[in-house]
Amino acid sequence: MQTGSRIDNIQEFTQICREHRLKITPQRIAIYRELLNSDTHPAADTIYQILKKEYTNISFDTVNRTLLTFAKIGIVEVVETFGGAKRFDPNVTNHHHIHCSQCGKILDFYSRAYDKLAVPDGVYEQFQVVSKRVILKGICKDCRQ
Amino acid sequence: MQTGSRIDNIQEFTQICREHRLKITPQRIAIYRELLNSDTHPAADTIYQILKKEYTNISFDTVNRTLLTFAKIGIVEVVETFGGAKRFDPNVTNHHHIHCSQCGKILDFYSRAYDKLAVPDGVYEQFQVVSKRVILKGICKDCRQ
């Protein structure tokens, strides 16, 4: 099942970068900070659009490659989507997702009952299960007006 | 929650096409048949590669557009992925998915316990929930050798 805890501050972030021998660049800090500031699991381009206002020189590639690097070292997760661009989540603790089918936003929610679900026997025989998540789909408050 | 039942045969399929005023073409029948034959939730291109051996003239576009049409009328579902091409599922009954992180195969499984899960209160207030599914990730038997 999912392990590890959410990194809430930039100090912890730089510490983890050092452990993985990743250089700490202003871009990496800014990208990680934007990820923490958002709660809708942004795509690379969403983060790029925000950051290029502040850092006129930043490139989409850096944002995208950095997010993939973060995923590789386990501080962000690529979340499930139904087509379209990859979406990223800085929350690597045990949690679940709800997708709005209208506006595409993805929100986290928590449920002890969901966390406690056992993996069915038939699955255990076929798969070595690594993670478990409940995905809800629906229409959010904003989209219902 | 999910409703509707799996369409097991081509007769039912043609009936539903008629109800939606979709013309019944050899391509549509072949595409739907291939979807039923597969249990790994193929991408459009996977189905295209299979069908072009049999129907030398079929185009990728037809396969792709047809799958999207099927999704629109509700006889197939676009399933969750973690990047890459859309994957399609002809099983629109209540079920759950397990993904192999190595080979990318997606398999259905069933669990009464999972089906019975209630939507948490906090979510009900924010979302009108339409569907609910448990997503497991792991390594399948084949990939473990």
Next chain:
DNA sequence: CTTTTTGCAAAGCGTTTGCATTGAA
């Protein structure tokens, strides 16, 4: 016959790669 569907080609996104330049350590 009418209208939808098909196949093809081109365009549109999102992602990935190679490479010279820049910057962190």
Next chain:
DNA sequence: TTCAATGCAAACGCTTTGCAAAAAG
């Protein structure tokens, strides 16, 4: 000073669109 990271450009893969020809009803 060294080596990783960045920015840029080009390539690649998946998806979508417009349109003339073909096929279904």
